[in-house]
Amino acid sequence: MTAAGEARVSLAAVTEVELALQIESAAVDLPGERFFCDCVARAAAEFRARVELTIRVVDADEGRALNLRWRERDYATNVLSFPSEGLADIAPDFIGDIVLCAPVVNAEAAAQGKTAADHFAHLTVHGVLHLLGFDHEDDASAAVMEQHERTILAGMGIADPYRA
DSSP states (O other): OOBTTEEEEOOTTSOEEEEEEEEEOOOSSOOOHHHHHHHHHHHHTTTOSEEEEEEEEEOHHHHHHHHHHHHOOOSOOSEEEEEOOSOTTTOTTEEEEEEEEHHHHHHHHHHHTOOHHHHHHHHHHHHHHHHTTOOOSSHHHHHHHHHHHHHHHHHTTOOOTTOO
């Protein structure tokens, strides 16, 4: 632990991660700091030697409010990513914030026949890739991002999340 609510982990052949984890959800059986650090480290390994970020796990009310404010969509969504901008000079390793809405993630996992842990891993990887500049705004960009996700998740023993 580096400070209250923060964890630091360095895994062989992956990125060093400094994570501020905020759990603001009443959901039970949520992944912990080590889980999220592992997901982040693996997602960033090809791109950065070190990253700092915040992951906030929320309930539906906060997820909906954030999605409405920042995306003008009035529903709780599974993951939101807020890339850091303009901080390179003062915080070069800080890549941004990820918000995961636990009730949405858990409901999607159940509907898709996945474990909640696998779905949290996928959405964390997805969020980190957004923080690193990837998007899925067009078919070509989506294909690149999804292939990175598949490769990273396969390395974690998680099945292709896009397989029909």
